[in-house]
Amino acid sequence: MPTFMLDDINDERLAPYVSLTERQLRNKLEPAMGILIAESEKVIRVALSAGIEPHSLLMEEKWLGPMGDLVASLPDDVPVYVLPHDEIATLTGYNVTRGALCCMRRPRPRDLDEVLDGARRVAVIEDVVDTTNVGAIFRSAAALGVDAVLLSPRCADPLCRRSLRVSMGTVMLVPWTRIGPWPEGGLEKLRERGFTTLALALSDDSVPLGSPELAGLDRIAMVFGTEGDGLTSEAVSGCDLTVRIPMAHGVDSLNVAAASAVTFWELCRDQSC
Numbered sequence: 001m002p003t004f005m006l007d008d009i010n011d012e013r014l015a016p017y018v019s020l021t022e023r024q025l026r027n028k029l030e031p032a033m034g035i036l037i038a039e040s041e042k043v044i045r046v047a048l049s050a051g052i053e054p055h056s057l058l059m060e061e062k063w064l065g066p067m068g069d070l071v072a073s074l075p076d077d078v079p080v081y082v083l084p085h086d087e088i089a090t091l092t093g094y095n096v097t098r099g100a101l102c103c104m105r106r107p108r109p110r111d112l113d114e115v116l117d118g119a120r121r122v123a124v125i126e127d128v129v130d131t132t133n134v135g136a137i138f139r140s141a142a143a144l145g146v147d148a149v150l151l152s153p154r155c156a157d158p159l160c161r162r163s164l165r166v167s168m169g170t171v172m173l174v175p176w177t178r179i180g181p182w183p184e185g186g187l188e189k190l191r192e193r194g195f196t197t198l199a200l201a202l203s204d205d206s207v208p209l210g211s212p213e214l215a216g217l218d219r220i221a222m223v224f225g226t227e228g229d230g231l232t233s234e235a236v237s238g239c240d241l242t243v244r245i246p247m248a249h250g251v252d253s254l255n256v257a258a259a260s261a262v263t264f265w266e267l268c269r270d271q272s273c
Contacts, residue, residue: 003071003080005061009091014081016103017058020161021093023131027157036106037161038169040098041067046169052104054078059100060085067099098165106159107172112150115175116193119147121268124190124197124223126152126182126235128256133227134158135166136257142170144264149176150221152186183235191240195221198267199239200259201231202252206242209266213241222263227256 006014016035019025030036035055038044048054048070057071057080064071064082071080088096116122123146128134134156141149149158155178156163158171179186187197196217207213214220223239225231230253236242245254245262254262 003064003082005082007083007087009083009087011081013056013079014058014083014091016055017088017091017101019093020101023160026160030160031106031157034106036104036159036164038102038104039096039100039161039165041070041100043164043169044100044102045070047102047104047164047172048073050169050172052107052172055103055105056081057100057102058083058088060088063099070100101161110175110177112177112179112189115148115150115177119175120219121146121264122148122150122190122195122219122221123260123264124150124152124179124186124221125155125256126223126225126231127154128224128226129154129156130227131156131160131163132166133255133257135163135171137224137260138163138167138171138174138176140257140261140264142167142174144261145268146174146264149174150179150186151176152182153178153180183232183238187235187238190221193219195219196241197221197223197239199223199231199236199242200245200263201225201236201242202244203236203242206244208246209243209263210246211243214243214267220267222260222267224256224260224263 020037038047054074056078059082061082123141125137138158164171190197198220223235245259
């Protein structure tokens with residue numbers, strides 16, 4: 001693969017790496033260009049092993065040695081761009097400390113039937129716009145045996161750089177897609193496919209996680225809402241059951257990423273996770 005020692009951040013070949021911290025810009029730019037940016041050696045390796053096609057690599061010269069096997073594994077036509085550390089920071093808008101950035105082809109969107117084929121434990125995320133939370137949910141889903149993740153139309157992009165990094169690349173490993181119209185249409189699609197829908201929320205008629213009512217359910221869709229407001233009332237009322245995580249010391253709730261991990265552990269154990 002060709003290696004280019006660059007000194008001009010205005011080089012047009014570096015366009016995919018410009019202003020990586022501008023979330024609104026990147027949310028429009030990356031899907032339109034059909035790309036994603038994988039950050040860190042670990043995430044890049046996971047993406048490559050998942051068959052994601054690389055376009056180019058950007059890194060400091062000092063990483064050429066330690067990451068030599070990764071560089072050597074790239075197809076011969078994938079360029080490696082090398083810039084000084086400070087120039088990379090200026091280009092991307094932040095201090096890149098995790099070795100390398102890789103511009104890759106965004107995988108094709110999957111349809112709902114493909115994602116749910118054979119699935120028994122599904123996570124549904126409603127309107128979670130914090131990319132850190134989205135990435136953390138995917139990491140827990142991969143680790144604890146969730147078969148698929150579904151996102152409402154307003155959820156953050158799981159393939160954005162920060163979500164990919166927080167997930168340690170597991171967004172590439174768990175089947176996912178968006179589901180809508182949400183919530184009525186999405187919940188109905190899940191019921192048509194035999195799922196019992198569980199709203200994780202605080203309400204007077206909720207059952208505690210670990211309740212006998214939840215034992216023996218064949219296909220479960222666990223529905224989580226935003227950290228600030230939780231699930232919308234429409235989503236809660238549209239689900240088959242409302243479930244709460246028992247709390248101590250007067251704590252009323254957990255961060256959505258933590259709540260999802262607890263729920264996955266409890267409800268996916270019968271899957272031999």
